[in-house]
Amino acid sequence: MIERLAILGVGLIGGSLALALKQAGRVGRVVGYGRGRANLDEALALGVIDEIAASPEAAVAGADRVLLAMPVGAMAATFVRIAPHLADHALVTDAGSTKQDVIAAARAGLGARIARFVPGHPIAGAEKSGAAAASGDLYVGRNVILTPLPENAPDDVAAIADLWRACGAQIAEMSPVEHDLIFAAVSHLPHLAAFALVDELAGRPEAELFFRHAGSGFRDFTRIAGSSPAMWRDIALANRQALVAELDAYLSRLSAYRDALAAGDADTLMQSFSRASQARSRWHGNNTENDE
């Protein structure tokens, strides 16, 4: 039983954890802190949190579990602020989409308390936002990645895993490096590719004509281009080493398509499209639950 849970950043991700733990009867009191007062008021009115804290320091005082669920770019300053105020028994985790940079920020900010930080990344809904979008069911059947540190005690990792499992999630463990490589490829690159396509068209004089005739293929391909620009700027920069490598591989692949097209090379296109179509169909058959 968690006596006091501090949620720093009471949006979809943080709010849904609070609601799910409440529904599971696993938490006593939830205290929330965030930048937007209206959002915090709404979270309180909806019962997502039980108390609004005036600062991150006040939020974590006396808390036995602390979740950082703000944009990754804001985490470094938060670690610095909360470090002196953490209870001795407190365990800290996060919901950041990148792990190596968050861990570096945690090491710098938490200092000797780094052992009590267990890094995490729930793979769930990044599109809706705000406490009003929170749901106690968000994590049911979802994956939560934990990237434990060498300093973490196994019991502490187990306690954070247990917290997410109580929300209905499955746990996968991997190294921070592996996490960032995988998500550069399957999440961060697709976001940049979608932003790039929409911005390219939106900047043309005849943009309205293009958008008017765009159909469901375009709609789905570009859905993630509606995501938060600031959040994705932070993620892209935080994971830039892996992401530049993925962009280079993708640019190379698209350039090969370009050259095949210009040369009228039907076989190269057919082989690549066929491999992709088969892989996509196999994947879709196996995966329907990873929502992000």
Place this chain on the structure above:
Amino acid sequence: MIERLAILGVGLIGGSLALALKQAGRVGRVVGYGRGRANLDEALALGVIDEIAASPEAAVAGADRVLLAMPVGAMAATFVRIAPHLADHALVTDAGSTKQDVIAAARAGLGARIARFVPGHPIAGAEKSGAAAASGDLYVGRNVILTPLPENAPDDVAAIADLWRACGAQIAEMSPVEHDLIFAAVSHLPHLAAFALVDELAGRPEAELFFRHAGSGFRDFTRIAGSSPAMWRDIALANRQALVAELDAYLSRLSAYRDALAAGDADTLMQSFSRASQARSRWHGNNTENDE
């Protein structure tokens, strides 16, 4: 009233036109021709068509309306075969995703009868396939693009427009060049971009690990990579001039992201992501009906 409608290629697109015209009481008899006998048998059993023709020539004999709804790469040979067998009053149209190449094929194949060919492109469902997927409601609220030829009589263009409107569709007219430029950008390029991403990941030793952690962003971005490889090879090559130009613009945009990332240039990323996110949100608010 159409006495006899010939559908060459009885899949989702051709079959749905047949069903919609039947539901509207606008067609007497539908005769179908296609390469797959099992599919034609199913179309007959489902009442999508009333008769199976043994050849394209037999299908168009006596028909007053003819729809070519096969892959664009197969249309040139079909125009050649049907030309001598078209009734004097017959009007021919097509459902090809590219227009300049189909028109060139029609000019070559139909010769002096080119005036009776009104090129078209219904923007509707390319993912499910086969006569069994056909629906009389497919075109309700959808856009159908017509790209009339200088040789077309206005009454003939109106007759083809009327046929699609009877299925619930809206008609947009544009030039074949304009059509191919627009769809290179909003449809053909996104398909290649999705194929490229999936093939890139599928070819890696650790592909299974990547796909296991792919979420809903990846799912939607790559949905169109599950499309027919042969159909998209044909479309890409048919529209290669416009598509190479779009690929070049996209490569340039992605390269700029790559350079901004490598340089840690947050402003460039933020500005582009913001323009894209705003444009995507505006578009989504205005468009929910273009299905393809």
